[in-house]
Amino acid sequence: MKKTILMVSMLGVLFSQISRADEDVLLAQNNQTPNERIGPQVQIPENPMPESKDGPLANQGQWLVDHGITPHLTFTQLYFANPGVGVETDQSESVSIFTVGASLDLEKMIGLSGGTIHYEHLFAPWIHNLNYGMQASSTIVGTLGPYIPKTSHLTLFTYEQKLLDDKLTLEAGKSNAGNYFALPMCNSPTLCVSATLQNIVGINPPPYANWSARMAYDLSPKLRVQTGWWRSDAAFPFTNGWESNSGDIGGQMSNVYLANMSYRTDFSMEKYPLSYEVMGFYNDGKQTNPYYTVNHTSKVFDTSSAVDKTSGVSGIYLGAKKTLWRADHGESDSPVPKSISAYASMTQTFNDENTKGIQNQGNAGILFNHMFESRPFDSYGLSFQWAHLTDAEQNFLQDANLAAGGSGYKVGQTETALALDANFILSKGVILSPFVMYSWDSNSMLNPYSAVNPESGVSFGATLHMKLDQILGLSGKTAH
Template sequence: MLRDFYVAITCCFCVMNTVASELPAGNADAKKLDAPVMDNPYLAKGWYRESEPGLGELLNDKGIVYRGLMLNALFNNISTGARVGHTGGQTIFINAIDLDLAKLANMANSRIHIEGVIFPWHHPGDEDGNMVEFGSYAGSYLGGDQYPSHDASFSPWLSLLTYEISLLEGRLDVEFGKTNLQRYYFSPNCGIDFLCTDALVKWNTGVPDASTGSMGGRVGYKLSRAVTAEAGIQQMREYSSLIKDNGWDAFGMGGGTGTFVVASLRYKTDFSSAPYPEDYQFNYFYADARISDPYEMDKSHRGSGGIVVKFAKTFWSETGKTAATGADIPGNLGYFGTIEHSFDDAKPIDWGLTLGMAYVKPQIALPHWIELDQITGKVMYIHLNKSTLLAQRGTRMSLGGSDQMTSSNEYRIELSSTFSIGTHIKIQPAIEYIVNPDSAISRTSANVPVSGWLVGVTVALMLGNP
């Protein structure tokens, strides 16, 4: 079963928007990228370098842009979780095509976005070959969600099919179709970090990971070069309806359970205009689906919301100057964080906090064939609602476990680094220490999960002709 991303994939786990990783090459591109922010947790702008002249250049000239991203994740819960010492992994191959209708059909400022996802490999499986989630070993909201578990198959999933148009010289942007609002809101702010997730967004919003989608749309208005206001709406559907025909039921609306809405205000600068870039986001979300209390199942209500505030700032730079191109961005040091709160005690997470630092382009001597892009350290905290903990204890007791409660305060301390090998490969090793894990995902174990270490690596292969 797919887990909520973020936020893909949320996760899941996703590719983040690099903090000032690349800059537009010319004035025309700069104007286009100055349109309302659309950070895609799968295919973040800035990760893909220009291809050599050839087929890619020809496709660009015709208005066809392809981006491919293959994520390979492998993690082991060395000493944490409900069942320690297990390894899990997943391969996710994301393929996105953007069609510039101005070049293809003489429709100015219009684009079609298409994305398909393949899950070619998963480990482990049970005796019958069925998928076993890594989370069933590592267990918790912070310790078992390093990638989106999915059955292995070479059958493609249609994850995105939208039409986008920009108006008012690029200040107004409208997009609608089969979409997932986690692509455009709650934008990752950890730089080059595949593990930059927001637990409350993943587990409380009710929006599935970005490999699935439903009918929806968004509108964004650029108030100034740095300030963008956006709002979006998306249909919520039963999980069986979302995955019908691997998502190729593109515009189906059956199995609706409610409506998800989100509003966002963002201030963001980059190295093209500021020597010390900043990023501040305020997001409000609300879903009118019916919510049942996880412990007292006879209690239910309709409607659940929350807020997510994100911030990031570069406070030191080698040059203290702006940069004309992405290659000119100096080594820099910055902090980032997230504050999130839910207004519903029937949801798993009451509130959460993330604080971290990122050292971009550190000057460390390495062999010529490898580059160190970023070193990241962060601490994540979530406060779990009591009804969720009682429900988890009830599940463990039904399996023969004790009546011991787990703590409502859960932490993840993480250190990671991201390396580039050539133009197309990035590698991110990570080590995490989970404190007071819950048993949200280990639903088949009677064990009370224990604090401890978790290690893993993510390898990304980037393709395309942007």
């Protein structure tokens, strides 16, 4: 029944229409540079519509903002299905997520210039099928569905200090590195989920927060250099964000060191915006060889020998996005012109014996904005994704299949996928992002000891995100 209601609701909103908003309002919606638009704890596409200052609680929201308190309240509904992918097809997962938090402007509250406290807590009260990842099983498709076995999570609790005319930013506390580094280039961030970034680099997926410290310096409104340290927990699904150590299950703790340079622009800054990011990473955690023991034998069949281990893993992330075409040839000041963009990103590990067994992973695609005059804020994407496993991981999957009673693993070493997705801006503060994907050589990385050869084929899903603070009028209007 829940699935039926969800799908009917999606179909209903897909056919709803939005009248064209006054685009001029967008030009003054905020004065943040793209490098300051840090992603939320549940990553979603940016809503390009002007923020609404109306709502049943607009007066109360404005009073809070005037006194230094900006509330954050969101609801996100996720749905994933694998009719043709993995070791157990025709399964689905749904997750409902609420986030509650606030930013406290300490200059307004106590006169401390440039100081801000960020806090956010996440609740996932309704979850259907925690085993979806194992059922879909593959590096690309199986990783898309979130695994949240605990209902409540601290996702953000930091102190941020801006100095040198706000060019220098210092921040420390509990946070997720994915909100500052390797920001998604694709149309719908759900399709940019990377097992390499989350598990090998150690940028644990949202909503999992870890102790952190970062420093960023804006060389210009477009160009930023940044470095950071995060404590990473290999047992992140079983933490709640408040732990001072590894939490209940006692996962391996490691240190993640990140450094990047990012250049980001939008249509208010350039006629044909360009964004790129170059990031280097190092995780000092012990890496367990996916296949070999210390005697260079298969760990699947030689259980008496210790598994071979190495220390640390490093690598690089590269991403870029460029607007290639505008219908108005750049002659108007529209912040949402009819345009076409292209993007690509890739993460390459330098240690082929990393625990997760992924050598490189990435995506590339084309974005179409403002395709229809009646829906100027919608966007559409066509993307290609890949994940190439290491030789050690491929050998492990082959032996694990035989050990489980399988007839032999027949899947290639590189999983690829094509996807279509869209962001439908249903109203101010409401975004629906459906997708459909077809994958080839879908592996069993998330369920290696399955006797079934995983199937390749179709998967689909959708995300509905509601900025409740904006809908209720709690976001207020900040004077700049």
